[in-house]
Amino acid sequence: MDFEKIETEVKIHVQKWVGEAQLLIQRKPPAQLYVAVAVVVFTMLLLILIKLFKRKTSNTIVLTGLSGSGKTILFYQLRDGSSHLGTVTSMEPNEGTFVLHSETTKKGKIKPVHIVDVPGHSRLRAKLDEFLPQAAGVVFVVDAVEFLPNCRAASEYLYEVLTAASVVKRKIPLLILCNKVDKVTAHTKDFIRKQLEKEIDKLRTSRTAVSEADVTDEYTLGTPGEAFAFSQCHNKVVIGEASGLTGEISQLEDFIRNLVKP
Structure with missing residues (x-):
């Protein structure tokens, strides 16, 4: 305001x-x-x-996830339909307000979307806190090919996002986007979902014990006594697939437009 x-x-x-x-x-x-x-x-x-x-409806969508998951390529696909081959790991947020590239040929007035691609490097994630309070939605990008070696790290980062005060209080919807599914060696979204839920279940057990020791006041996830599932989150969490390289990002675009009406 x-x-x-x-x-x-x-x-x-x-x-x-x-x-x-x-x-x-x-x-x-x-x-x-x-x-x-x-x-x-x-x-x-x-x-x-x-x-x-009276609050102005937010048009901000935040892309986040581990470095190398393909967030920047997705940003460019949304902006101009190009994969911008040769991009390197971002050290600063990529940010822009634009009509989605797939909608540029549509007639009538279309609401622009403010897209923010937050760097995934652990030392740069603090920048995420600058954008979450104004976000209409969050897209957590996962590398579906290199998922298993990064499963623990991705789960820890996702846990931080899901327990962030802004996300919990405002119930910001979150899309877990499995990227690079065009590759033969890519894991399915169901496999990725199950593995993330298992890892987060382990994390919440250990971190709940820390919270009870009054070391932290972070929000806890899930239902006590039950195995963790994304359906138990304070906010809505959905799973989707995409290929930034080939431009197959329809599920990402649908998620955005469900939150930022044309």
């Missing part, structure tokens, strides 16, 4: 109402004057409440 803008608008309205009140005092008898003042006060309070509680 832009409080400075709201404050300026309220001051303008107050000045206008003060002028009107002065005229009323000069012209109206006491009974009518009281009614008029009450109406003005009520209107002023109503406008202030509307300004404070």
Whole structure:
């Protein structure tokens, strides 16, 4: 919320109402004057409440995940339909607001999407906290080919995202996007989902014990006494597939457009 803008608008309205009140005092008898003042006060309070509680619908989608999972290629596919071969691991967020490339030929007004590709390097992930509070949705990208060697690391990072205060409180929807499924050696999304759930189940057990020792106040996941499943999360979590290299990103685009209406 832009409080400075709201404050300026309220001051303008107050000045206008003060002028009107002065005229009323000069012209109206006491009974009518009281009614008029009450109406003005009520209107002023109503406008202030509307300004404070009216929130602009977010159009920000955050891409995150481990380094090398293909986030940057997906960013370029969404922006201009190119894989931009030769891209290297991002050290700064790729950020842009644009109409999705697949929609550029559509007629009528289409709402642009603000896409942020957050670097996956462990020392750069703090940048994610800058964008989560404004996100309409999060896309956690997983390398479906090199999944098993990175399963533990991906699970730890995903756990951090799912227990982030912004994600939990605002119930931000999350898409786990299995990328590079065009490769013969790619694992299926069902296999990846099950493995991630198993790893997160182990993580939440150990981290819950730490929380109970008052070392951290992070949110916990799942239902006590039950094996962890993404269906137990505070926010909606779905699994999808994509190939940034070939441009098959329809499930990613559908997820985005379900959150950022055209």
